[in-house]
Amino acid sequence: MLPKQPEYSVGIYMCLSKDDERNGESLSIENQRNILANYVREQGWTIYDEYVDDGISGVTFDRPGVQRMLDDAKMGKINLIICKDLSRFGRNYIQVGQYVDYIFPSYNIRFIALNDNVDTANSQSSGMDMLPIMNVFNEWHSANTSKKLRSVFDANAGIGRYKSTVPTYGYLKGTDKNKTPVVEPQGAAVVRRIFEMRAAGNNIRTIANALNDEHIPVPSDHYYSLIEKPNPYHCQHLWDNTSVGCILNNPMYLGKLVQLRTTTVSYKNQKRIDKDESEWAVIENNHEPIIS
Secondary structure, three states: OOOOOOOOEEEEEEEEOOOOOOOOHHHOHHHHHHHHHHHHHHHOOEEEEEEEEEOOOOOOOOOHHHHHHHHHHHOOOOOEEEEOOHHHHOOOHHHHHHHHHHHHHHOOOEEEEHHHOEEOOOOOOHHHHHHHHHHHHHHHHHHHHHHHHHHHHHHHHHOOOOOOOOOOOOEEOOOOOOOOOEEOHHHHHHHHHHHHHHHOOOOHHHHHHHHHHOOOOOHHHHHHHHOOOOOOOOOOOOOOHHHHHHHHOOHHHHOOEEEOOEEEOOOOOOOEEEOOHHHOEEEOOOOOOOOO
16 A cells, blocks of 8 residues: 555546547546546545547557656656546556556555546555456457457458548549549649659659659648648658659559558557568559559
8 A cells, every 4th residue: 555645736647549439428538537627626636737648549658648647757746646447547458557566656656547446545445456357358458449440441441442541642532432542633643744754764862853843742731732731740841762652652553452551560569560462452443543
């Protein structure tokens, strides 16, 4: 049991993970905030700060909100962390256990998962007894959800359903059920020019320089200008070898829909790796080609 603190400076943590299926208001950030703030107020404690992560997998602790909270805790700015339930804090049973059992006690930090009756100041509670089991179940839930989502993605790719947040440069998503790519004239004209310059013997650096000299927007800038939104990506807004090379090596421009070219190491490790070509989902003559 942790030594009793004379007063608490509270950090409330809220998370809506992309692992969640967002079924209902009970998972929303605002709902979590109301529950936690009311509880802190009832106890007569003081909220030092709120920490929020929205749309980031709970199996990783590389979340800006949780990292900022842990930094504040280690610096003594907060000595009590409260979240709605254990899965909000994390769904990696090894890391959650490490924080609750070792790191928090070493900094004299109290941790409460409200709905799970977990409170490190009361080691004899039933919630603390069940903590290891809840930890394993929360990770199993993430693994199972990831498996289901991957199956859906694979099935949709197999029938030619175009799945991309940002469509390939030179195309827009169609309005049919498969979101079949349709040619976007401005981008398509630049794509054709890139291939023509390469066929004429120009190297990739020369092509990139020519596009930059003429102030032709890079693909991401072009797309977000079309939908009249600011580009959320941090980039130099200049063509380079990589951006030109990606276009020259993209089979989409031949009318092929090629998906599932990459995957993640695992549901815990989101690093993307290339898949073997035999595992790609390829639909020939799927849409109008831009080049012959």
